Amino acid sequence: MRTNYLSRLLSVAALVVCFSATAVAATVQNLTQYVNQYVGTGGHGHTFMGANVPFGLVQLGPTEPTRGWDWCSGYYYDDDELIGFGHMHLSGTGIGCLGDVAFLPVKDFKQTSTRFKHEAEKVHPGYYSLQLTDPNVLVELTATERCGFHRYTFKDGAKAQLALDLSQCIGWDKLNDCLLTQESTTRLTGFRRSNGWAADRRIYFSIDFSQPVTVHRLDSMERVVVSVADNTKPLLVKVALSPVSIDKAKLNMQAEMAGWDFDATVKAADDAWNRELARIQIQTNDQTKKRVFYTAMYHLMTSCSKFNDVDRE
Numbered sequence: 001m002r003t004n005y006l007s008r009l010l011s012v013a014a015l016v017v018c019f020s021a022t023a024v025a026a027t028v029q030n031l032t033q034y035v036n037q038y039v040g041t042g043g044h045g046h047t048f049m050g051a052n053v054p055f056g057l058v059q060l061g062p063t064e065p066t067r068g069w070d071w072c073s074g075y076y077y078d079d080d081e082l083i084g085f086g087h088m089h090l091s092g093t094g095i096g097c098l099g100d101v102a103f104l105p106v107k108d109f110k111q112t113s114t115r116f117k118h119e120a121e122k123v124h125p126g127y128y129s130l131q132l133t134d135p136n137v138l139v140e141l142t143a144t145e146r147c148g149f150h151r152y153t154f155k156d157g158a159k160a161q162l163a164l165d166l167s168q169c170i171g172w173d174k175l176n177d178c179l180l181t182q183e184s185t186t187r188l189t190g191f192r193r194s195n196g197w198a199a200d201r202r203i204y205f206s207i208d209f210s211q212p213v214t215v216h217r218l219d220s221m222e223r224v225v226v227s228v229a230d231n232t233k234p235l236l237v238k239v240a241l242s243p244v245s246i247d248k249a250k251l252n253m254q255a256e257m258a259g260w261d262f263d264a265t266v267k268a269a270d271d272a273w274n275r276e277l278a279r280i281q282i283q284t285n286d287q288t289k290k291r292v293f294y295t296a297m298y299h300l301m302t303s304c305s306k307f308n309d310v311d312r313e
Helices: 002-013 021-025 246-256 262-277 287-300
Strands: 016-018 061-063 084-086 102-105 121-124 127-131 137-143 147-154 161-165 174-184 187-195 201-209 214-217 223-227 235-242
Touching (some): 127 262
Antiparallel strands (some): 121 127, 147 235, 174 187, 187 201, 201 235
Protein backbone atom coordinates (compact mmCIF):
# COMPACT_ATOMS: atom_id res chain seq x y z
CA MET A 1 0.00 0.00 0.00
CA ARG A 2 2.84 2.37 0.87
CA THR A 3 4.65 1.58 -2.42
CA ASN A 4 1.49 2.26 -4.37
CA TYR A 5 0.99 5.58 -2.58
CA LEU A 6 4.56 6.68 -3.32
CA SER A 7 4.31 5.68 -6.97
CA ARG A 8 1.15 7.76 -7.32
CA LEU A 9 2.89 10.69 -5.65
CA LEU A 10 5.86 10.42 -8.02
CA SER A 11 3.56 10.31 -11.02
CA VAL A 12 2.00 13.55 -9.85
CA ALA A 13 5.43 15.07 -9.22
CA ALA A 14 6.16 14.56 -12.92
CA LEU A 15 3.54 17.23 -13.55
CA VAL A 16 5.39 19.87 -11.52
CA VAL A 17 5.64 23.08 -13.53
CA CYS A 18 7.35 25.51 -11.19
CA PHE A 19 9.47 25.49 -8.06
CA SER A 20 10.68 29.01 -7.49
CA ALA A 21 10.51 32.12 -5.35
CA THR A 22 8.24 33.59 -8.01
CA ALA A 23 5.62 30.95 -7.24
CA VAL A 24 5.78 31.72 -3.54
CA ALA A 25 5.57 35.46 -4.09
CA ALA A 26 2.55 35.15 -6.36
CA THR A 27 -0.99 35.57 -5.11
CA VAL A 28 -1.60 32.90 -2.48
CA GLN A 29 -3.70 30.11 -3.90
CA ASN A 30 -6.17 28.04 -1.94
CA LEU A 31 -4.11 24.85 -1.95
CA THR A 32 -5.10 23.80 1.57
CA GLN A 33 -8.46 22.73 0.13
CA TYR A 34 -6.66 19.70 -1.32
CA VAL A 35 -5.19 18.53 2.01
CA ASN A 36 -6.98 15.57 3.57
CA GLN A 37 -5.72 15.34 7.14
CA TYR A 38 -7.49 12.02 7.71
CA VAL A 39 -5.05 10.32 5.35
CA GLY A 40 -2.71 8.21 7.46
CA THR A 41 -4.79 8.34 10.65
CA GLY A 42 -6.00 4.80 9.97
CA GLY A 43 -4.14 1.63 9.09
CA HIS A 44 -0.49 1.96 10.09
CA GLY A 45 -0.09 5.60 9.03
CA HIS A 46 0.51 7.15 12.47
CA THR A 47 -0.11 10.69 11.16
CA PHE A 48 -0.96 13.69 13.30
CA MET A 49 -4.51 15.05 13.48
CA GLY A 50 -5.03 18.62 14.65
CA ALA A 51 -3.87 22.21 14.19
CA ASN A 52 -0.33 23.30 13.36
CA VAL A 53 1.67 25.45 10.97
CA PRO A 54 4.53 24.34 8.71
CA PHE A 55 7.47 22.97 10.72
CA GLY A 56 5.86 24.12 13.98
CA LEU A 57 6.98 22.98 17.42
CA VAL A 58 3.32 23.00 18.51
CA GLN A 59 1.07 20.31 17.06
CA LEU A 60 -2.17 20.82 18.93
CA GLY A 61 -4.78 18.12 18.63
CA PRO A 62 -6.82 15.32 20.15
CA THR A 63 -5.14 12.49 22.03
CA GLU A 64 -6.68 9.08 22.56
CA PRO A 65 -5.69 6.37 25.04
CA THR A 66 -2.69 4.34 23.89
CA ARG A 67 -3.94 0.90 22.93
CA GLY A 68 -1.04 -0.27 20.76
CA TRP A 69 1.29 0.65 17.92
CA ASP A 70 -1.42 2.22 15.75
CA TRP A 71 -1.98 4.94 18.37
CA CYS A 72 1.60 6.28 18.04
CA SER A 73 0.50 9.74 16.86
CA GLY A 74 -2.11 9.94 19.62
CA TYR A 75 -5.04 9.65 17.18
CA TYR A 76 -6.30 6.50 15.51
CA TYR A 77 -9.33 6.89 13.24
CA ASP A 78 -11.10 3.73 14.43
CA ASP A 79 -11.14 4.91 18.06
CA ASP A 80 -13.80 7.18 19.57
CA GLU A 81 -12.40 8.01 23.03
CA LEU A 82 -10.45 11.16 23.87
CA ILE A 83 -8.36 11.86 26.95
CA GLY A 84 -7.28 15.40 26.07
CA PHE A 85 -6.04 17.95 23.58
CA GLY A 86 -2.26 18.00 23.81
CA HIS A 87 0.27 20.39 22.31
CA MET A 88 2.91 18.01 20.96
CA HIS A 89 2.48 14.97 18.74
CA LEU A 90 4.67 12.90 16.44
CA SER A 91 3.55 12.24 12.87
CA GLY A 92 4.46 9.25 10.75
CA THR A 93 7.28 8.07 12.99
CA GLY A 94 5.82 4.85 14.35
CA ILE A 95 7.08 5.95 17.77
CA GLY A 96 4.73 6.64 20.68
CA CYS A 97 5.81 9.76 22.56
CA LEU A 98 4.87 13.37 23.51
CA GLY A 99 1.25 14.46 24.20
CA ASP A 100 2.40 17.33 26.43
CA VAL A 101 0.21 19.81 28.36
CA ALA A 102 -3.25 18.42 27.69
CA PHE A 103 -6.62 20.10 28.29
CA LEU A 104 -10.01 18.37 28.39
CA PRO A 105 -13.44 19.90 29.07
CA VAL A 106 -15.01 17.97 31.94
CA LYS A 107 -18.41 17.87 33.62
CA ASP A 108 -16.89 16.99 37.01
CA PHE A 109 -13.50 16.52 38.62
CA LYS A 110 -13.52 12.74 38.18
CA GLN A 111 -13.97 12.72 34.40
CA THR A 112 -10.79 11.74 32.53
CA SER A 113 -12.11 10.96 29.04
CA THR A 114 -15.02 11.52 26.69
CA ARG A 115 -16.47 9.98 23.53
CA PHE A 116 -16.72 11.66 20.14
CA LYS A 117 -17.87 11.14 16.55
CA HIS A 118 -15.97 12.01 13.40
CA GLU A 119 -19.11 13.66 12.06
CA ALA A 120 -18.67 16.27 14.80
CA GLU A 121 -15.14 17.16 13.64
CA LYS A 122 -14.13 19.97 11.30
CA VAL A 123 -10.58 19.78 10.03
CA HIS A 124 -8.50 22.15 7.93
CA PRO A 125 -4.74 22.82 7.93
CA GLY A 126 -4.17 25.11 10.91
CA TYR A 127 -7.62 24.50 12.41
CA TYR A 128 -9.38 21.67 14.24
CA SER A 129 -12.79 21.67 15.91
CA LEU A 130 -14.89 19.07 17.68
CA GLN A 131 -18.37 19.32 19.15
CA LEU A 132 -18.39 17.27 22.33
CA THR A 133 -21.62 16.08 23.92
CA ASP A 134 -20.35 15.00 27.35
CA PRO A 135 -19.99 17.78 28.36
CA ASN A 136 -21.69 19.89 25.68
CA VAL A 137 -18.69 21.99 24.59
CA LEU A 138 -17.44 23.14 21.19
CA VAL A 139 -13.65 22.77 21.09
CA GLU A 140 -11.71 24.83 18.53
CA LEU A 141 -7.93 24.74 18.10
CA THR A 142 -5.37 26.65 16.07
CA ALA A 143 -1.65 27.35 16.38
CA THR A 144 1.46 29.32 15.55
CA GLU A 145 4.95 27.81 15.46
CA ARG A 146 5.42 27.79 19.24
CA CYS A 147 1.92 28.54 20.61
CA GLY A 148 -1.40 26.76 20.75
CA PHE A 149 -4.70 28.65 20.82
CA HIS A 150 -7.92 27.12 22.20
CA ARG A 151 -11.51 28.39 22.09
CA TYR A 152 -14.11 26.60 24.23
CA THR A 153 -17.80 27.44 23.80
CA PHE A 154 -20.01 26.04 26.56
CA LYS A 155 -23.57 25.14 25.58
CA ASP A 156 -26.79 24.37 27.43
CA GLY A 157 -25.34 25.39 30.78
CA ALA A 158 -22.24 23.20 30.59
CA LYS A 159 -19.75 24.05 33.31
CA ALA A 160 -16.85 26.23 32.19
CA GLN A 161 -14.07 23.99 33.46
CA LEU A 162 -11.09 22.22 31.95
CA ALA A 163 -8.86 19.49 33.30
CA LEU A 164 -5.17 20.23 32.80
CA ASP A 165 -3.11 17.05 32.87
CA LEU A 166 0.69 17.14 32.91
CA SER A 167 1.06 13.39 33.32
CA GLN A 168 -0.87 12.61 30.16
CA CYS A 169 1.34 11.18 27.43
CA ILE A 170 1.43 9.01 24.34
CA GLY A 171 3.01 5.56 24.07
CA TRP A 172 5.94 4.95 26.36
CA ASP A 173 6.55 8.56 27.37
CA LYS A 174 6.50 8.68 31.18
CA LEU A 175 6.41 11.71 33.47
CA ASN A 176 9.46 12.21 35.70
CA ASP A 177 8.73 15.60 37.21
CA CYS A 178 6.53 18.62 36.69
CA LEU A 179 5.67 22.03 38.08
CA LEU A 180 2.49 24.08 37.82
CA THR A 181 2.37 27.59 39.29
CA GLN A 182 -0.45 30.14 39.22
CA GLU A 183 1.35 33.43 38.61
CA SER A 184 -1.83 35.50 38.37
CA THR A 185 -5.58 35.08 38.02
CA THR A 186 -5.13 34.55 34.27
CA ARG A 187 -1.69 32.91 33.96
CA LEU A 188 -0.28 29.47 34.78
CA THR A 189 3.33 28.47 34.14
CA GLY A 190 5.41 25.37 34.62
CA PHE A 191 7.40 22.57 33.07
CA ARG A 192 7.19 18.89 32.26
CA ARG A 193 10.09 16.41 32.33
CA SER A 194 9.69 12.91 30.96
CA ASN A 195 11.45 9.85 29.60
CA GLY A 196 10.31 8.56 26.25
CA TRP A 197 11.94 8.34 22.86
CA ALA A 198 14.43 10.84 24.32
CA ALA A 199 15.74 10.56 27.86
CA ASP A 200 15.05 13.47 30.23
CA ARG A 201 12.94 15.42 27.75
CA ARG A 202 11.96 18.89 29.02
CA ILE A 203 9.20 21.25 27.92
CA TYR A 204 8.39 24.57 29.59
CA PHE A 205 5.10 26.38 29.19
CA SER A 206 3.16 29.56 29.87
CA ILE A 207 -0.65 29.54 29.74
CA ASP A 208 -2.86 32.64 29.48
CA PHE A 209 -6.67 32.62 29.94
CA SER A 210 -9.15 35.19 28.66
CA GLN A 211 -10.95 35.14 32.03
CA PRO A 212 -9.72 34.82 35.62
CA VAL A 213 -9.49 31.15 36.56
CA THR A 214 -9.79 29.19 39.79
CA VAL A 215 -7.36 26.28 40.05
CA HIS A 216 -8.75 23.23 41.82
CA ARG A 217 -5.91 21.02 43.04
CA LEU A 218 -6.93 17.39 43.01
CA ASP A 219 -5.20 14.36 44.53
CA SER A 220 -1.94 14.86 42.66
CA MET A 221 0.35 17.63 41.45
CA GLU A 222 0.06 16.43 37.86
CA ARG A 223 -3.64 17.08 37.27
CA VAL A 224 -5.80 20.07 38.14
CA VAL A 225 -9.14 21.48 37.03
CA VAL A 226 -9.37 25.15 36.09
CA SER A 227 -12.74 26.87 36.07
CA VAL A 228 -14.15 30.29 35.20
CA ALA A 229 -17.26 31.98 36.54
CA ASP A 230 -18.83 32.98 33.20
CA ASN A 231 -19.87 30.10 30.98
CA THR A 232 -21.98 32.34 28.72
CA LYS A 233 -19.03 33.41 26.59
CA PRO A 234 -16.18 31.41 25.03
CA LEU A 235 -13.09 30.74 27.11
CA LEU A 236 -9.88 31.42 25.20
CA VAL A 237 -6.66 29.71 26.24
CA LYS A 238 -3.19 30.47 24.84
CA VAL A 239 -0.31 28.07 25.52
CA ALA A 240 3.29 28.88 24.63
CA LEU A 241 5.97 26.18 24.71
CA SER A 242 9.74 26.39 25.02
CA PRO A 243 12.49 23.76 25.16
CA VAL A 244 14.62 26.19 27.21
CA SER A 245 12.75 27.93 30.05
CA ILE A 246 9.47 29.41 31.31
CA ASP A 247 10.74 32.92 30.51
CA LYS A 248 11.43 31.86 26.94
CA ALA A 249 7.90 30.45 26.69
CA LYS A 250 6.60 33.89 27.69
CA LEU A 251 8.87 35.45 25.07
CA ASN A 252 7.43 33.11 22.43
CA MET A 253 3.91 34.09 23.45
CA GLN A 254 4.65 37.80 23.19
CA ALA A 255 6.27 37.38 19.79
CA GLU A 256 3.75 35.04 18.17
CA MET A 257 0.42 35.45 19.97
CA ALA A 258 0.23 38.74 21.84
CA GLY A 259 -3.45 39.31 21.01
CA TRP A 260 -6.68 37.37 21.45
CA ASP A 261 -8.06 37.20 17.89
CA PHE A 262 -8.70 33.50 17.40
CA ASP A 263 -10.16 33.79 13.89
CA ALA A 264 -7.23 35.92 12.72
CA THR A 265 -4.83 33.24 14.00
CA VAL A 266 -6.75 30.59 12.05
CA LYS A 267 -6.43 32.69 8.88
CA ALA A 268 -2.72 33.28 9.48
CA ALA A 269 -2.19 29.53 9.84
CA ASP A 270 -4.07 28.86 6.61
CA ASP A 271 -2.03 31.54 4.83
CA ALA A 272 1.20 30.00 6.13
CA TRP A 273 0.23 26.60 4.76
CA ASN A 274 -0.79 28.03 1.40
CA ARG A 275 2.52 29.87 1.05
CA GLU A 276 4.51 26.71 1.72
CA LEU A 277 2.34 24.46 -0.45
CA ALA A 278 2.68 26.99 -3.30
CA ARG A 279 6.41 26.28 -3.48
CA ILE A 280 5.50 23.40 -5.72
CA GLN A 281 2.59 23.88 -8.09
CA ILE A 282 1.19 21.21 -10.37
CA GLN A 283 -1.02 21.52 -13.41
CA THR A 284 -3.64 18.84 -13.73
CA ASN A 285 -7.41 18.66 -13.88
CA ASP A 286 -7.36 15.46 -11.83
CA GLN A 287 -8.59 16.51 -8.37
CA THR A 288 -7.54 13.18 -6.86
CA LYS A 289 -3.94 13.74 -7.93
CA LYS A 290 -4.03 17.21 -6.37
CA ARG A 291 -5.30 15.77 -3.10
CA VAL A 292 -2.65 13.04 -3.10
CA PHE A 293 0.17 15.46 -3.83
CA TYR A 294 -0.72 18.30 -1.45
CA THR A 295 -1.68 15.95 1.38
CA ALA A 296 1.75 14.32 1.10
CA MET A 297 3.42 17.73 0.97
CA TYR A 298 1.47 18.77 4.08
CA HIS A 299 2.74 15.69 5.92
CA LEU A 300 6.30 16.49 4.80
CA MET A 301 6.10 19.84 6.62
CA THR A 302 4.44 18.36 9.72
CA SER A 303 6.98 15.70 10.63
CA CYS A 304 9.96 18.11 10.67
CA SER A 305 9.51 20.47 13.62
CA LYS A 306 11.40 23.45 14.99
CA PHE A 307 12.84 22.92 18.46
CA ASN A 308 13.95 26.38 19.48
CA ASP A 309 12.60 29.72 20.68
CA VAL A 310 11.94 32.90 18.71
CA ASP A 311 15.45 34.10 19.65
CA ARG A 312 16.79 30.80 18.15
CA GLU A 313 18.02 29.42 21.49
